[in-house]
Amino acid sequence: MAASRLALISKKIIKPSSPTPLSHRIKKHSIFDQLNPCSYISFGMFFPKQYNPTLPVDPTHISTILENSLSRALTSYYPLAGTIRDDGLHVECNDVGAKFLEAKIDCPMSEIFNRNSAKAEELIFPTDLPWTPSKENLVVAQLNHFNCGGISIGLCVSHKIVDGSSLTNFINHWAAMARNPSAPIPSFQFDGGSHFPPVSSPRAEAILKSKTRGNHPCISNKYFFSRSKINSLKAMIAAESGTKSSSIVPTSVEAASAFVYKCIASNSTRPSIFTQSVNLRPIMKKWLPEEFQGNASFLFMAPEIADPADIKLHRLISELRKEKQMYWETKNLMSTMLEKVKSLQNQLERDHDDEVDVYKCTSLCKFNFRDIDYGWGSPRRMCLGSVPINKRILLMDSQNGDGIELLVSLKQEDMSALETNSNLLEFASPSLGL
Known part of the structure; x- marks a missing residue:
């Protein structure tokens, strides 16, 4: 399947339905924003016609629903309609808007489900956009119409x-605006920078380079x-950890991510470090308002x-748990993070120099993707855009x-070794399609 089977129908800029107040014009970055790249996170949703009898037949009606509801959603998520400024420390919330593309794909949706996912991404996401950096048009959405009547939405949002948590909330908020155009527009807060200001640039740069490095x-x-294989893996790790009193019972995410890291690293003779991106919202409740959105x-x-x-x-999982516990127990979260940023800087710079392999894992499990409903039911399938960054694991x-x-x-050479790793294939099945 080639991208030539896609025909672009229209390209529009969607602005917030109400102008952003002057008091919200400048959004200062927090340390969490600062340590994330300007790349897009890409997420795809598929709505086959045969599984969605309520899906409108008229393509124009579908696009009108999505455009109007996106406009209302951007009023609440106003930084996403803004521009990241060159100082890298703030967003100008200037209502320049989001980009909305509409395309027709000359094949039935079923044809791409079992195809190579990279080929499917050429069609459903805006061309060359997933995971690429941008400081404007911080939301780019592409509505795709298949000739079977089904649709897909390829969404790219600035990291x-x-x-992951705020991305989920944004998509569900957009969907809620589509289901009920007369629903009141809620107000969210993007004030993380007031509570957790950015750190000195050199340290941040080292971490940013590690997240985007793709030499x-x-x-x-x-x-x-599968659930049964994960349970077997968890039991194996628990048994490996020793006596019942000292046994580690891993979560599903801990078991799967640590296991895959070990399978990859076992094909190398180099030292390695395993890192995991963790949602700190449960810890930050005492500092941030309930309406907070952002990184x-x-x-x-x-x-x-x-x-x-x-x-x-079991030892790897135990060490990561000690790190997390430190954050739960701290009385000064900002101070604790600053100390960790120093340590991260030193280790990640070694990764740049090829002294050590640093594997970076991010989990989107437990986020509310499956309940997304624009008015015609939940997506039949969902996908993440491929990540062109070495040594990344997404769940x-x-x-x-x-x-x-x-x-x-x-x-390529590391992937070839992983594809034939017998330990991995005992617990996991390769997924060739979407």
């Missing part, structure tokens, strides 16, 4: 403004862990492991909630 061409593959995740780092043969999953719940899907990005 500088939202993390080597890399590819992305998907793997599926609130932070990178946790396990100790360096010099020899891949020494990777013990999300499978479509029907019976397991976890992992998106792994590696250099």
Whole structure:
């Protein structure tokens, strides 16, 4: 399937339905915003006609619903209609708006479900956009019409403004505005910068480079862990940890992510570090208002492991839990984070110099993607755009909630080794399509 099967119908700019007040014109970055790149997070949703009898037949009607509701949603999420300024420390909330593309795909939706996901992404996402940096048009959406009557929405949102949790909230808020055009527009707060200001630039730059580094061409593959396989994996890790009194019972995310990291690192002789991006909202409740939106995740780092043969999953999970517990117990979260930023800077700079392999894991599990409803039911399928960044692991719940899907990005030679790793294939199945 080639991108030539896609025909662009229209391209529009969607502005907020109400102007952003002057008092909200400048949004200062928080430390969490600062440590995230200007890249887009990409997320795709598929609504086949045969599974959605309430899906409007008229393509114009669908686009009108989505455009009007996006305009209302941007009134609440006003920084997403703004521009990231060159100082890298604030967003000008100037209502320049979001980009909305509409396209026709000359094939039935079923034809792409079992195809290579990268080829599907050429169609459903705006061209060359997923995970690329941008300081304007911080939301770009593409509505795709298949010739079977089904539609897909390819959405790209700036990581500088939202993390996985806020992305989920934004999509669900957009969908709520579509379901009920007369619903009141809620007010959210994007004031993380007042509570957690940014740190000195050199440290932030080291972390940012580690998140976007892609000097080597890399590819992305998907793997599926069924619920039964995850339970077996958790039992194996618990047994590995020793006596009942000291047993580690991992969560599903801990088990799957640590296991995949070990499978990748075992193909190397280099020292490695496993990091995990963790949602700090439960800890930050005492500092931030309930209406807060934006970035609130932070990178946790396990100790360096010099020899891949020494990777013990229960020990790795235990070390990460100690890191998290430190944040729960701290009385000064900002001070604790500043100390960790120093440590991250030192270790991630070593990754730039090829002294150590740093694997970065992010989980979108437990976020409310499956309940997205624009008025014609939840998506039949969802997908993340491939990540062209080496040594990245993304997790999300499978479509029907019976397991976890992992998106792994590696250099070609490392991916080839992972694809034949017998330990991995004992617990995970490769997912070749969407």
